[in-house]
Amino acid sequence: MPEFAPIHLLYLALAIVLEIAANVLMKFSAGFTRKLPAMTAIVCALAAFTALSYAIEGIQLSVAYGIWGGVGLIATAILGITLFGERLRPSGWLGLALILGGVVLLKFS
Known part of the structure; x- marks a missing residue:
C-alpha cells in the first residue's frame, strides 16, 4: 500500500470538501438563476480542481481521482x-x- 505525505492527503481532503460544496451550491443556485450561490459554486469547483492538482503530485492519479x-x-x-x-x-x-467498495479497493491497490 503506497504511503501518502500528509500534505497531499490534506489537499485531497480539501478538494473533496470543495467539490461537495460546489455541488450543493449548484442546487441552491436554482439552475444558476441565483447569482451568489452560482458564482460561489464556480469558485468552489475551480478551487477543488486546483487542490486536486496539488494532491496528485504525491498520490497516484487513479487513486486520488477515484477517492x-x-x-x-x-x-x-x-x-x-x-x-x-x-x-x-x-x-x-x-x-x-459499490462506489464505497471501489474507493476502498483503490486505496489498497
Whole structure:
C-alpha cells in the first residue's frame, strides 16, 4: 500500500470538501438563476480542481481521482437526502455501496 505525505492527503481532503460544496451550491443556485450561490459554486469547483492538482503530485492519479470522485459522490448524495429531501431507491443505495467498495479497493491497490 503506497504511503501518502500528509500534505497531499490534506489537499485531497480539501478538494473533496470543495467539490461537495460546489455541488450543493449548484442546487441552491436554482439552475444558476441565483447569482451568489452560482458564482460561489464556480469558485468552489475551480478551487477543488486546483487542490486536486496539488494532491496528485504525491498520490497516484487513479487513486486520488477515484477517492475524490467516490467520496464526493457519496457525500453529495447524502446531503441531497438530508438537505433537499431527495430519495434513493434500493438500487441507488446499492450503487453507493459499490462506489464505497471501489474507493476502498483503490486505496489498497
